[in-house]
Amino acid sequence: MARGIIIQSLSGFYDVLMGEEVYRCRGRGLFRNKKISPLVGDVVQFDPEQRYLLSVEERSNELIRPPIANIDQAIVVVSAVEPKFNSRLLDRFLVLIEAKMINPVIVISKQDRVTASEDIAKYRRIYEQAGYEVILTDPGNEEALIRVKDLFKSKTTVIAGQSGVGKSTLLNALQSSLFLETGEISRSLGRGKHTTRRVELFSINGGLVADTPGFSSLDFDPVTSVSLAECFPEIREYAPDCKFRGCIHDREPKCAVKQAVEDGNIHEFRYDHYIEFLHEIQNRKPRY
Ligand SMILES: Nc1nc2c(ncn2[C@@H]2O[C@H](COP(=O)(O)OP(=O)(O)O)[C@@H](O)[C@H]2O)c(=O)[nH]1
Ligand SMILES: [Mg+2]
Ligand SMILES: [Zn+2]
Known part of the structure; x- marks a missing residue:
C-alpha cells in the first residue's frame, strides 16, 4: 500500500x-x-x-468544472489587452475562488502590449489595497516569472481565467518542457456543449499545477447573500463594525462597509460589483 x-x-x-x-x-x-x-x-x-x-x-475542496480536488491556490490570469481588462469578470472569478476557500493571486498578462499603462497601474493598486497579490507579466519579464514560479512550491494550483488571456503561454514560459497548446481561438458557441477537456496536474517547482480551459461555469451556485461579503477581503475587514448583525451592506443604516466606500477605503467599483452580485444571488430562482 x-x-x-x-x-x-x-x-x-x-x-x-x-x-x-x-x-x-x-x-x-x-x-x-x-x-x-x-x-x-x-x-x-x-x-x-x-x-x-x-x-x-x-477532500479540502473540489471544483466541478474543471473537475479537480484539494486546490490550495488559484492564479487568476487577466490580460491587460486582448481581451481587454475586465474588472467585473475578474471579481466574479475572485468570488468563486474565495467561496471555495482557495487563495487567489492575480496575474495581469500582456504587459508588453500595454499602451495606457496608468490604467493597469491603477487597477494593480486597487487590488493590492483590497488585499490581493498582483503580478504583472509578459513572457520577457523574468522577475515576474520567478515570482509566479515561487508561488507553486509545495502547493496545488489552478490557473484560471478567460480564454485567450495567456494561461498556457505563462506555464510554457515557466517550464518549456510542457509544450501546452496556445493561441487557440475557442468560441464556445462553435463547440459541442459537452466537450470535456482533460484536466492534468503538472509538476512545476515542487508543486502541482493545472492549466484549466477557464472555468466553464461562472455561476454563484454555492454562494449565499450572507456568504458573498466573505468573498471580498476588504468588505470582510470592515463588516465587523457594522451596526447590525447580519448586515449585508446594501440598504442597512450605519453600515461600516458603505462608510468605508464613502471614505475611499473600499474602492467604489468593487462595492458596485458586490451589490450587483448580491442582487443576482437574491434574484436567483430556487432550484428543486
Ligand atoms: N504579446 C503577448 N502575447 C501574449 C502574452 N500571453 C499570451 N499571449 C498570446 O495570447 C494568445 C492566447 O494565449 P494562450 O496562452 O493560448 O491563452 P489561454 O487561452 O489563456 O491559455 C496567444 O496568441 C499568445 O501568444 C503576453 O504576455 N504578451
Ligand atoms: Mg490555454
Ligand atoms: Zn454593513
Missing part, C-alpha cells in the same frame, strides 16, 4: 504520482458501489504492485 496524488484521469485509469514516479491505476468496483468518483488532485491510497486504487482521502 502506498499514498499518492491523482494527476490525470483517463477513461477508467488514474495516473497516481508518488515521489517522481507515476503509476497508472484502475479504480476498481469499490468506487462505483460507494459512489465515489476519484478526481484529479485526490490524495489516494493505492497498491503500486497490482496498480489499483484502494481509497480516497477526504
